Amino acid sequence: MTYFVIFLGICFMLGVLAVASNPSPYYGVVGLVVASVMGCGWLVSLGVSFVSLALFLVYLGGMLVVFVYSVSLAADPYPEAWGDWRVVGYGLGFVLVVWMGVVLGGLVDFWKVGVVTVDGGGVSFARLDFSGVAVFYSCGVGLFLVAGWGLLLALFVVLELVRGLSRGAIRAV
């Protein structure tokens, strides 16, 4: 089981590397998909299965779909994939930085962040985050309203920034 979680972690980093090495968006989105799938698996291994499901649905089913639609409208004549030298250079640079960080810092020994802890909460782990969602809608409704307003505000801000065809912030360059 431990090896499976480590495998998930390695694939997560590889997915993030695939995105961060700046290929064209068509190839970068593959990295995003891989990273989010591995991240969801990681969350399940920690015991919060409902949050993992919510992340899957919203991220892959919502945000990535919108991203793919908008990217398909702005086509690149010569998209850079992972075979091009520029992308390979970025990838090697990031690998080097992370390797240095791990070698110099160490992970658990230096930071003493500790191992995965589990609070008792019932027979199965899945109950913990269900009850969290219930609290969010009942006692914690203040935070629910604040979070909802924050999301709505993000929408309004984006609309305000791109308002006006050539007068807006995103002009046709």
Place this chain on the structure above:
Amino acid sequence: MNPHAKLICTVSLIMGTSITISSNHWILAWTGLEINTLAIIPLISKSHHPRAIEATIKYFLTQSTASALILFSSMTNAWSTGQWDITQLNHPTSCLMLTMAIAIKLGLVPFHFWFPEVLQGSSLITALLLSTLMKLPPITLLLLTSQSLNTTLLTLLAISSTLIGGWMGLNQTQTRKILAFSSISHLGWMIMIISYNPQLTILTFILYTIMTSTVFLSLAQIKVLKLSTLLISWTKTPMLNATVMLTLLSLAGLPPLTGFMPKWLIIQELTKQEMTPMATIITMLSLLSLFFYLRLAYHSTITLPPNSSNHMKLWRTNKTLNTPTAILTALSTTLLPLSPLIITML
């Protein structure tokens, strides 16, 4: 700007600030900071000039990085201590990361590079909001955690902020950039004293807000964006130029004006804490900023600019009544005799 968008942005700014300064939980504090960042983005970019758009992007990127660091620091602390209370930040990595994150948010050296350019890209009133209202939530978080933070690091940030704020402001001709560097150097004074007497930080912040608001509002009334415009603005409202001079000297910290009060009390507290060399250094470094305040004051009150004589008299006047500026000017020049009362209120 569209009135509905402006209303949503203004309400969200007030809401975000209130949420952060009244929160006990890190997640709520972070939410308030994010709402503030989102809400001020359209206000910075409202003129749709490329410089304004660049300023917006710079502001967004730096503030988002800082918010992510705040989230990391609170999560590390929650992982190791099991609680999310803002005042109980005990993990050393969390304290370090939080100090750096707040330094980025406030614009302390060495994370100050975004601040003058963002202020230059926004209008004068938006620059006022960025210098005063947007500094309140991060300073609140720093005040709440000030007992756990590393004193040496805070002192280092403070001295270098005062140094860079004074030194870099010397070669500026644009008033918004000058006020940006003045803000950086005042923040240095605030951070200097936060480990020893956080009440003095609150006092410095309130007085700095009053004085900076006065300057920004006065400059907005005469629409002065650079030194050369300040030179010939006395014909529009001569009285306002005189009060701008007094307010600038108050910002510089000269007695008998209000701005002397925080500096005096901070030097007294530092001396009591056996930090006399630091007190001397920070006072000497404020002399650098005194130079550009004096230059601004000189430009605002000079009545013989190098113009021909038919430019001296302005017969088309557009004098609007501006009560907030008047009240703030009175506060920012005459509060020093009330210092005994204010000290007992701390």
